[in-house]
Amino acid sequence: MEHAADGSLVRDGTILLGAGLVFVLLFRRLGLGATLGFLVAGALVGPQLLGLVGDAETKLGFAELGITLLLFIVGLELSPTRLWRLKEDILGLGLLQVVACGVAIAAILALAAKFSLAAALAVGMPLALSSTAQVLPMLQSSGRLRTPFGERAFSILLFQDLSIIPMITIIAAMSRNPEAAAGPPGWLLVVYTVLAIAGLVAVGRFVLRPLFRGIGNLGEREMFVFAALFTVIAAAALMEWLGLSTALGAFVAGVMLADSPYRHELETDVEPFRSILLGLFFLAVGMMLDLHAIAERPFFVVAMAAALIVTKAGIITALGLAFRMKWRQAVALGLLLSQGGEFGFVLLAQAQNAYLIAPQAASLFGAIITLSMATTPFLMMFTRRFREEPIVADGARDGPKADGANAIIVGYGRFGQTVGQMLMMQDIPVTLIDTDIEMIDIAEEFGSKVYYGDGTRLDLLRQAGAAEAELIMFCMDGDQLDLGQLEAIHEAFPRAAIYVRAFDRRALVRLKPGPARAVVREVLESAIRMARLALEGLGVSPAEIDRAEQMYRARDRERLRIQIEAGDIRAARALVAEQAPWGGGQRE
Numbered sequence: 001m002e003h004a005a006d007g008s009l010v011r012d013g014t015i016l017l018g019a020g021l022v023f024v025l026l027f028r029r030l031g032l033g034a035t036l037g038f039l040v041a042g043a044l045v046g047p048q049l050l051g052l053v054g055d056a057e058t059k060l061g062f063a064e065l066g067i068t069l070l071l072f073i074v075g076l077e078l079s080p081t082r083l084w085r086l087k088e089d090i091l092g093l094g095l096l097q098v099v100a101c102g103v104a105i106a107a108i109l110a111l112a113a114k115f116s117l118a119a120a121l122a123v124g125m126p127l128a129l130s131s132t133a134q135v136l137p138m139l140q141s142s143g144r145l146r147t148p149f150g151e152r153a154f155s156i157l158l159f160q161d162l163s164i165i166p167m168i169t170i171i172a173a174m175s176r177n178p179e180a181a182a183g184p185p186g187w188l189l190v191v192y193t194v195l196a197i198a199g200l201v202a203v204g205r206f207v208l209r210p211l212f213r214g215i216g217n218l219g220e221r222e223m224f225v226f227a228a229l230f231t232v233i234a235a236a237a238l239m240e241w242l243g244l245s246t247a248l249g250a251f252v253a254g255v256m257l258a259d260s261p262y263r264h265e266l267e268t269d270v271e272p273f274r275s276i277l278l279g280l281f282f283l284a285v286g287m288m289l290d291l292h293a294i295a296e297r298p299f300f301v302v303a304m305a306a307a308l309i310v311t312k313a314g315i316i317t318a319l320g321l322a323f324r325m326k327w328r329q330a331v332a333l334g335l336l337l338s339q340g341g342e343f344g345f346v347l348l349a350q351a352q353n354a355y356l357i358a359p360q361a362a363s364l365f366g367a368i369i370t371l372s373m374a375t376t377p378f379l380m381m382f383t384r385r386f387r388e389e390p391i392v393a394d395g396a397r398d399g400p401k402a403d404g405a406n407a408i409i410v411g412y413g414r415f416g417q418t419v420g421q422m423l424m425m426q427d428i429p430v431t432l433i434d435t436d437i438e439m440i441d442i443a444e445e446f447g448s449k450v451y452y453g454d455g456t457r458l459d460l461l462r463q464a465g466a467a468e469a470e471l472i473m474f475c476m477d478g479d480q481l482d483l484g485q486l487e488a489i490h491e492a493f494p495r496a497a498i499y500v501r502a503f504d505r506r507a508l509v510r511l512k513p514g515p516a517r518a519v520v521r522e523v524l525e526s527a528i529r530m531a532r533l534a535l536e537g538l539g540v541s542p543a544e545i546d547r548a549e550q551m552y553r554a555r556d557r558e559r560l561r562i563q564i565e566a567g568d569i570r571a572a573r574a575l576v577a578e579q580a581p582w583g584g585g586q587r588e
Contacts (some may be wrong), residue, residue, distance in 0.1 A: 075254020
């Protein structure tokens, strides 16, 4: 039986991953997004249609780790400076959106569908949430995530993610489940929550930061992955043990590390697990869709999905206008956030366990959320011309608002410090990345924020904001970058101009044919400067010194040209200066 179970697990995994791969690629190709692809794939292979994969409940329980990891990454995004800058949109626009949409949808359910007040609230609150997993990739792919529009959408999504915790508490307070009634009173849960958050913050400051510093000194990247996953799961497990939300634990774990030097490395390490588990979550949700219940009441599902989209789009558009957005952008924001979200499935399950709604109702509203999510790509596609601002000749357009970086400097040693300080003197926002823990600590003492990580990795550069950066500058010691990496970085981030510090002539010859805007030999200018000082000390005239420098530079450029064309450092040996070019060294 054990072999059969193992075979079933492998078979189910193969079918789910294969179906997800096919449909996500297809839906991406059609411009409909990965989320819808996962949902359709799950519904197709699930028990309702082809019946190729079963036991959706177990898979959903495992896949909910994806939601936990998603909130951890959201927490990592909340550096204090960004949180403070977005406070008006988060606490104002976000709060008003959740409350207004939740109350409006609950009123529709109570009046039109004859739901009780408790049931209407239990369903209206989840439907007020939008899909972070669907909207953020859409903003990223369109290059609008760090624009003022994108930051408003992010602020609303962030507040929605934070509001899950009080929503779960409200559902628990309204619960008709005797087991829930036997649990601790609400005031005690509040005390538990405050103590747990304080404990997690203390652990983050006095345990986790020294732990990650030690791992960084060892240079073991695999241990970073291990420690990151342990941090998330341990924080979630603590909250679960106290009867609180596991998502809250993961979120607090992210926030307490958001301002650490290891933020980008942690994001990079956790992101693949988050993506896989979140995909599995949507596959499991698709498998659990009760298509028979939908078939019995198709008009109700379609009408409620339409009511949800119209209500949310209208309210969010009105709030956008109230917050001084242009009407086109307000409409775009309303349409972008008009769908239900992945946390709605979690809250509907909570409402069902609390005996506030029947299992059939949970299935119906799960289908309504799914249908609303399916409409978003079509809405954005069909309204593009209507939403876009008309192009005005010589008119100013909104550009990216660099929360992080106009420039990314990889390597903050003696070379990178000079480059970074000159850029910062011109008020150019810079993100600094290095792998030297001692250097990171010293830089922090002098007020510079340096993040830990390997800045030659595409995934870490992407987490650091390379897609929006104008400059990527590689200032590392030694010969750490090859032409293939350089070309891959340019292809992934074509907008950024790349500058590279070359360790020596060999590195320059190897990298010069690549896409870098400039490759700079690290010792050339200082060596020429020393030679000039030495000649000056020997009494050579300034004119002869200038002539010597010009001749050296001309010969050096010609040698480089020949060596690059030949691909051989040994080419053009005859051009090496063997005697003083000024004909015997005329001195003053």
